[in-house]
Each structure stands twice: as structure tokens, then as C-alpha cells.
Amino acid sequence: MQVVAPPSPSDAARAGDGLVLRDVRIALGKAELFRIGLTVHPGEIATIMGPSGRGKSTLLAHIAGFLDPAFSASGEVRLGGEDLLALAPEERRLGLMFQDSLLFPHMSVAGNLLFALPQRIRGRRRRRAAVDEALADVGLEGLGERDPVTLSGGQASRVALLRTLLAEPRALLLDEPFSRLDRDLRGQVRTFVFERARSSGLPTLLVTHDHEDAEAAGGPILDLGE
Known part of the structure; x- marks a missing residue:
């Protein structure tokens, strides 16, 4: 089990339209995978790291409203002061990017x-x-x-990000979006995505196992493998 200290009230107050996770607990059956607290400010990219099976992607699914019934979650998730968990998934206005671009063929x-x-x-x-x-x-x-x-891998990734941004999301959730790109292309697309997230002022939560991704994000890093 990994426990990360919750954000202080002053952190949450400074977040403004940011994404605030307060004492969020993810469990599989009776086994608690982790419990975290985190404030992601507008234009900031926070990173969740850790090995496979620690529940990183499950956390994003919970925030987005698509939690697998095999898992349970508790705690508070707010965006711009609004309780996200009280909204239907389509009402949360979150932009998601995955390993695959998932463009409609x-x-x-x-x-x-x-x-x-x-x-x-x-x-x-x-x-x-x-x-x-x-x-x-x-x-x-x-x-x-x-x-x-x-399209090439880089072109498809840019189109996927454009599609996400054109929908005018309030925050971005990135689930290993660069992992299937080769090293050179990975750096280019990563820079493109992060620059867009920052310039759009979107609180962004990145899930990755790659330390270069985390360093490039430049925001707080929570390592669930520690």
C-alpha cells in the first residue's frame, strides 16, 4: 500500500480551477492499492509513476467516471471547486489520451x-x-x-490531442500516451502535448513508468512503487 499526504487547505485554495484529489483510496477487493492526495494547478502537469498493477490507470478511470467494478474507490475529487464524483462521466468534461490514438477509423x-x-x-x-x-x-x-x-505515429498523436482539446476539456488525463512511440518521436510528441497543456492552462495528470516523461512534465511526481 502506498500513502501520499493529502494536499493542505492552502494548496487547495491556490488551485483555483485546478484538480484536487483529497484522500483518494483505490482498492481491489479488500486489498488497498494506495491512498493519495494531490493538487494539480492550472497549466501544471503532475505525474503518477509506478510498476504495472499498482492502480495508476485505475485512478484515472475513477476520476473520469469509468471505474472497473472489480475496484472500489473513496475520497474526494474536485475540479474548479466542483465535486466531480457527483457528475455523470459525460458531464465532467475531461480530456483523455491513451497509448493508442483511438482515432475513429x-x-x-x-x-x-x-x-x-x-x-x-x-x-x-x-x-x-x-x-x-x-x-x-x-x-x-x-x-x-x-x-x-x-498517418504516422506522430501525426496520429497530434490529431488525437487536437480532438481532445477541441472538445474544450477542463483538465487532461494522460495514460501512458507516449509509450508506443520510438525514442525520437516520443520526445517530439511529449513536448507538443505538454506545451499545449500548459498554454491551455489545463491541470494535467500523467500516468507513466518512464522517468524522462516525468522529468519533462516538470510538476509534482508521486511514485507508487516507493
């Missing part, structure tokens, strides 16, 4: 991004213009009609 690149655009952006021309602008902003101009399967 039956849609074009543009179709994937259009799917994420908020309904407040109305009209076909306005919506497509927003997508084209987003693609150009990340160096993918002209790839809107491409089939996702034809």
Missing part, C-alpha cells in the same frame, strides 16, 4: 476533429474552418481528408 482526420467540436460552433463552413485552422496550427495543414490509418 471510419472517419477522416477532419471527421474525427469535427466530432469533437462543441455544438456552439454552428454552420458547416464555420466548423470546417475551425478544423482546418487547428490542423494548420500544429503543422498538419491539408491532411483533413486523410484516412487516419495513413
